[in-house]
Amino acid sequence: MNHLLRNTLVLLFLLAGTIQVHAQTPDQRQERMSRIENAKIAFLTDKLSLTQEQAQRFWPIYNEFTDKRKDLGQRQRQLRSTNVESLNDQQIRDLIKQNLTLRQNEVNLEKEYYDKFQKVLSVRQTGQLLVAEREFTREILQRLGGGRRGGTPAPAGAAN
Known part of the structure; x- marks a missing residue:
């Protein structure tokens, strides 16, 4: 097709x-x-x-990647939904650090999985x-x- x-x-x-x-x-x-x-x-x-062979190898890796990426996204949305007005300065600092850590985890996840994808894809x-x-x-x-x-x-x- x-x-x-x-x-x-x-x-x-x-x-x-x-x-x-x-x-x-x-x-x-x-x-x-x-x-x-x-x-x-x-x-x-x-x-x-x-190709059919690539698809058979790619989709399990991709599904694992998207599951992990969704989990990180949910955790980031939870942090963003926190009412900053109700927090003290230290709690706000901690929240910012947690957010940055999650963003870094997302980058690390992408690096890890793009290496895995290249074992299956060009x-x-x-x-x-x-x-x-x-x-x-x-x-x-x-x-x-x-x-x-x-x-x-x-x-x-x-x-x-």
Whole structure:
């Protein structure tokens, strides 16, 4: 399947799953997240031009990486949600240090996993991974943003 057709199918798949977040039940949210995850797999597989052998080796590593990255992100969001106004100066210093430590942990995680990715992917594919992740996230945010405002998401082939 050529890249344009595959990308179009992925985007159509995403459009079909665009539902307002506040109207969803937990089961609907889980189903939507599953569809997004499946679309991400298809999108990244296509963008990186993974062979079947590469895909079998890449996805377990990538899933482990994203799980660890999500954990760090949740911990960072918890810190950011702390009401600084209610803290004394020492607590604020500690909070800042914790945040910097988590950010450093995130950088260290990326270094560790990009080394692991290069054992499975070419250097070019590893570089393309960063770009493809951003592209996918941008597409999702555009689709979700269109749905939240009550507008209709742009057609799959529409220019940005």
